[in-house]
Amino acid sequence: MTLGDCGGVSATINEVKKQVRKSLGCGMSYFNFRNELHLDYVQYSGTLPLLTSFSACVWFQLASSTTNEQGSILSYCVPGAPFCNTILVWVENSMTMVVYLNDHQHRFSDVPSMDGRSHACIVLSSEDMLLHFYLNGTEQADAVSSNHSVPADGVLILGQDQDGSVDGTNPGAPQEDADRFYGTLEDFHIWRRALNPKEIRDLHAFGCTCPSDAIVTFSESNTIIHGEVVQNWEYPCHPNDS
Template identity: 30%
Template sequence: MKACYFVITIILLLRSGPCFGYYKGSKFMNRLHPKASTSSVFTDNCPQTSFEFPNSKQTTDYIRVKTRIPDLPKFTVCGWYNRYEAADQDSLISYSAAGGANTFTFIVINANRADVQLNNHIIAENLSLKTNREYHICIVTYAESSAKSFLYVDGELMDVYNGNNAWAVKGGGVFILGQEQDGRGGRFDPNQSVRGTISNFMLWTRALSEEDIVKMYQNRCTCPTDYLFTLEDNNIELFGGVSAIQPRTCN
């Protein structure tokens, strides 16, 4: 009889796994995050950047990253985001490589839904973000033999999704914050423009650990030093009404 109970328990756990979207924010899900591929070296003087997108329903305001993006079989993006209004969709991230406009996107659809897409596949869509409140958001993705994507909000794991090596992101594309590319480098939709702030946005070419992400959430002045880019002046171009605003200082 004990053996039968044991088998039933295992079956329930498998059926309640991340493919079914259960256990959001739970310790069970936290154990699914892999360890970092390399040990993280942190700095307590992480570059502090903050930008305001003041206008709604426009196609002129955005940030274009100048840093060349390599092929990304695994990567992590993190940043702080404050949404001013919930009237329209907000396209925080739009990366377009050859062969598709939606190579990697993160779009807040409404107060109860945000979509993460990789190579035109929606990999996450359950997220609640209130307006006029700053959130720390991290997306960790790796496309290997057992591809997974992890979505963190304020240091807490909210979703895990299984995938395949089709999630690997091609390099050489156009990386834009604040608009959604329907064509490489353009064809923006005014109803998908950001109105709010984006701060301390960074990309790493590896999967950061859960401990790394929690540490950054708890102290926004610290971060792993091996980032590919931050939003410092030499890495970006500003368009339209986007302006740099005073970030928090690190002492």
């Protein structure tokens, strides 16, 4: 067998793995935010419906544990809303995650270190009126959330916030280098319901499976890359190796 043949076999195996993962409901995405610049971010070209419950999950790895403020993983901005960052998920440092929902801040601190590759889920449940934070398959904390309604038709971006648009008139317009995310984001999904604890444990434990009813999954056809973010749609399905 020639070297070229080996490469072909490897490519075929990876393609089979990708197809298996897709059949299990998992879309694959990988974004590397290598520059500490506000111009580097990823935009979702689709729209979201009204959300009264949701789950947002992602694999992430911080580029450095020495920076006090690591920046925004997720920003969802609704035009005309009083607060543009209707949803903002912010890594403050390797042991603190901050979630803004409408005009309320929820701070989850003193969690296990997020220095390495980590899996996070933010879950809003209309049943218990709580916002839940899961890290690596385990619930770390919850907080009472008085305003559950997340309006439809906003702008969703990864790697930056959108507070340059205070009144929501110019969504998708990041302003500051200090707000950028610096590291990698993999397999970001949103579901229009609260995933149960077993589903979240399985998301962390088995990197090749996930609930098939996600309403947001990044793909080549719905992703807009801004700046020099590195994207990769070809990496194979892999189990949790954190």
